[in-house]
Amino acid sequence: MTDATVLGAAKPAPVETDALTLMLGDRVLLDRATLRVERGQVLAITGGAGSGKTALLGALAGQLPAGVDMAGGARIDGHLLIAQGGRLAPRRPLALQVAEVVGHHLGLDLRSSLRRMADGLDRMGIPAAARRFDLPPEQLPESLRWACLFAMAVAVGPAVLLADAPAAGLDPTVRLRLLHRLADWARADGVALILAGRPEDGLDGPADRVLALRRARLLPANPARTEPLTPLEPPGTARLHARGVGMSYPLAPGPRGEARSLAVLHGIDLDLRTGETLALLGETGSAKATLARSLLCLPPPTAGAVVWMGRDLMAATAPPAAGDANDPDRGGLRRARRDLQPLFPDPAASFDPAMTLGAQFGLVLESLRPDIAADRRDHRIDEALEEAGLRPEAALRWPSALSVAEAAHAGLARAILSEPRVLVADEPASSLSAEERETFLDTLMAVRDRRRLSLVLATERYDEGLRDAHRGVVMLAGRVVESADAGALRTAPLHPYSRAMLAAAHGERPALEGDAPSAFAQPAGCPLRRRCPLAREFCAQAVPTLEEVAPGHHVACHYWDTPADG
Numbered sequence: 001m002t003d004a005t006v007l008g009a010a011k012p013a014p015v016e017t018d019a020l021t022l023m024l025g026d027r028v029l030l031d032r033a034t035l036r037v038e039r040g041q042v043l044a045i046t047g048g049a050g051s052g053k054t055a056l057l058g059a060l061a062g063q064l065p066a067g068v069d070m071a072g073g074a075r076i077d078g079h080l081l082i083a084q085g086g087r088l089a090p091r092r093p094l095a096l097q098v099a100e101v102v103g104h105h106l107g108l109d110l111r112s113s114l115r116r117m118a119d120g121l122d123r124m125g126i127p128a129a130a131r132r133f134d135l136p137p138e139q140l141p142e143s144l145r146w147a148c149l150f151a152m153a154v155a156v157g158p159a160v161l162l163a164d165a166p167a168a169g170l171d172p173t174v175r176l177r178l179l180h181r182l183a184d185w186a187r188a189d190g191v192a193l194i195l196a197g198r199p200e201d202g203l204d205g206p207a208d209r210v211l212a213l214r215r216a217r218l219l220p221a222n223p224a225r226t227e228p229l230t231p232l233e234p235p236g237t238a239r240l241h242a243r244g245v246g247m248s249y250p251l252a253p254g255p256r257g258e259a260r261s262l263a264v265l266h267g268i269d270l271d272l273r274t275g276e277t278l279a280l281l282g283e284t285g286s287a288k289a290t291l292a293r294s295l296l297c298l299p300p301p302t303a304g305a306v307v308w309m310g311r312d313l314m315a316a317t318a319p320p321a322a323g324d325a326n327d328p329d330r331g332g333l334r335r336a337r338r339d340l341q342p343l344f345p346d347p348a349a350s351f352d353p354a355m356t357l358g359a360q361f362g363l364v365l366e367s368l369r370p371d372i373a374a375d376r377r378d379h380r381i382d383e384a385l386e387e388a389g390l391r392p393e394a395a396l397r398w399p400s401a402l403s404v405a406e407a408a409h410a411g412l413a414r415a416i417l418s419e420p421r422v423l424v425a426d427e428p429a430s431s432l433s434a435e436e437r438e439t440f441l442d443t444l445m446a447v448r449d450r451r452r453l454s455l456v457l458a459t460e461r462y463d464e465g466l467r468d469a470h471r472g473v474v475m476l477a478g479r480v481v482e483s484a485d486a487g488a489l490r491t492a493p494l495h496p497y498s499r500a501m502l503a504a505a506h507g508e509r510p511a512l513e514g515d516a517p518s519a520f521a522q523p524a525g526c527p528l529r530r531r532c533p534l535a536r537e538f539c540a541q542a543v544p545t546l547e548e549v550a551p552g553h554h555v556a557c558h559y560w561d562t563p564a565d566g
Helices: 003-009 053-060 094-106 110-123 142-156 172-189 288-295 313-317 330-339 357-368 374-387 392-396 404-416 434-451 462-467 486-491 496-505
Strands: 015-024 027-037 042-046 068-076 079-082 160-164 192-197 209-214 217-220 238-251 260-273 277-281 303-308 340-343 422-426 454-459 471-476 479-485 547-550 553-555
Touching: 015 053, 027 053, 027 068, 027 217, 042 053, 042 172, 053 068, 053 079, 053 160, 053 192, 079 142, 094 110, 094 142, 110 142, 110 172, 142 172, 160 172, 172 192, 172 496, 238 288, 260 288, 260 303, 260 454, 260 479, 277 288, 277 462, 288 340, 288 422, 288 454, 303 313, 313 330, 330 340, 330 357, 340 404, 357 374, 357 392, 357 404, 374 392, 374 404, 392 404, 404 434, 422 434, 454 462, 462 486, 462 496, 471 486, 471 496, 479 486, 479 496, 486 496
Parallel strands: 042 192, 042 209, 079 160, 160 192, 277 454, 277 471, 340 422, 422 454
Antiparallel strands: 015 027, 015 068, 209 217, 238 260, 238 303, 471 479, 479 553, 547 553
C-alpha cells in the first residue's frame, strides 16, 4: 500500500475552518481564523464578554447570531451545540425533553432514550438516587441541570460537541469535576469537543489546547499572573479582633410554635494586623461573605465580639440607652465606620441612582469626616477618584452612566474617601471580565500599599485571593477549616477542601464528588464528609476542631494526614 493510498483513506478532521471571518456591522469579531480540531481532541477558546466566542460557536454550528456576517470557509461534521446558559425548556419534565432530543437524533423511543441518558449520567458521575427525570429543569439543582445537559450530549454521541460557557456559575470544584468528565468522554469516544468561556473558568485544565480570542484573533493564551506585583511588607500589630463570632437568622416558628433559627457562622476567631492582607476563601454557602460583613457589623453578628482598636463594635451598634440618644459618636461608632470601609460585590447597586457620584461622595465626607471643611471636599473627592483609577470628571456622572468596571473603581474611590485603615472587600471584582478584574485588583493593591491599609478580601477564586495576601482562611459551611500563611496554602494545603479548591484554580480535577449540602440540611459531623476522599465512619460523629499542626498553620480535619487510600 502506498503512502498516497493511506493518506487518501484517512478521515478528515471533524472541525476545519479556512480564513473564517465574522463581522458585526463594521466590527470584526473574528479575523481570518484557520482552525482544525481532531477526533478525541478538546479545545478551549477563552475570551472576555463580547469577544466573539458565542458568534464563533454559532458560526461553526450554522446558527449565526442576528446581524453577524460570515466570510471564509468552515466545515464541521454532525454536531451538537450546548448554548450559553445551558437552556432547557421550563416546566416540562426532563424525560420528555430527553425523548425529544435523543429520539430526534437517534430515532429511539422514550425507554431507550432514557436508558442512554442514564448511561450518560453515569459518565458524569451522577448516582442513580439523584436522577429525577420526572421533574422540570427549574426544580433541579444547578449542577444536576448541567450534568443532565452533558449527559444528553453523551446519549446523542455527536461527532462534534460545542459548549458555550459550560457549567458557568457553578462553584469551581463542581464545575471542574463536570468538565473533566465531559473531556474524558470526548477523548474516549473520539468526539471533537470545543469549550468556550472566560479565561477564569478553568477551561485550560480539561483541554488539550487553549486559544484566546483577543482583538478578533485566535492566539495562544497568556499565562495568568501568579505573584504579587510588588513584595508584600510584613504586617504590624493586630488591631481588629473577632472572637467567637456567630451569625444566626430567625426562621418561621416550628409546627408547635417553637422558635427556630438558621446558624450560618459558628464561633469564628480572627485577628487582622496593620498592613495585613487576609484572604477569606470558600465557595457558595461557605459564609465568607457573612463573616466579612460581620467584621463591619453590617449587620452585627448574633454571637461573639468584634473589637477594633479596643472598641467593642457590637456594643457600639446596640440601641442607645436613654442618656446616650444625643451622643454624636456613641461608643466610637462613627470613628469605626470611618476606619473600616466596605467594598461591595455589586458597587453599581450600592450607589443612589438619583444623585451624582460627587453628591454622594460629599455626603460620605459630611458624615464621616466633618473635620474636613466644605470648601475642601471637592478636592478630596478628586484625589480619591484619581487614586482609584478614574478622572475627576467622574464626580459629575450619574451611576447609570458608569460601566461595570467604572462602577467598581468608583466604589473603591468612595471607600478611601474617609482615609480608612481597613478595607473589607466582598468579591469586589466578581462582575468584571478577566482583564478588567486584573486592572481593578492591581489598582486596589496599589492603594493598599500606598496607604498601608489592612485588607480583608473574600473570594471564591483561590489562587487569585492568595496571590496578593499575607495569610489565608479557608471556610466551609460557616467554619474555618484551614488557616495558614498564603504561601503554604498556595503550594501545600492540608485540608481536602483546600486541596480541591487549589486543584480547581489550576484547572485540574478536584478530588471531591457531589455538591455541597444545603445550609438547611447539613450532615452530622464534618460538613465535607459526603464528598471527601478521606472520609471515615468517625467523620459522621464529630465536627473537626481547628488544631495547630505546624507553626501558624491550623487545620480542622480528623484525617488530614491520612492518605486517601489509607
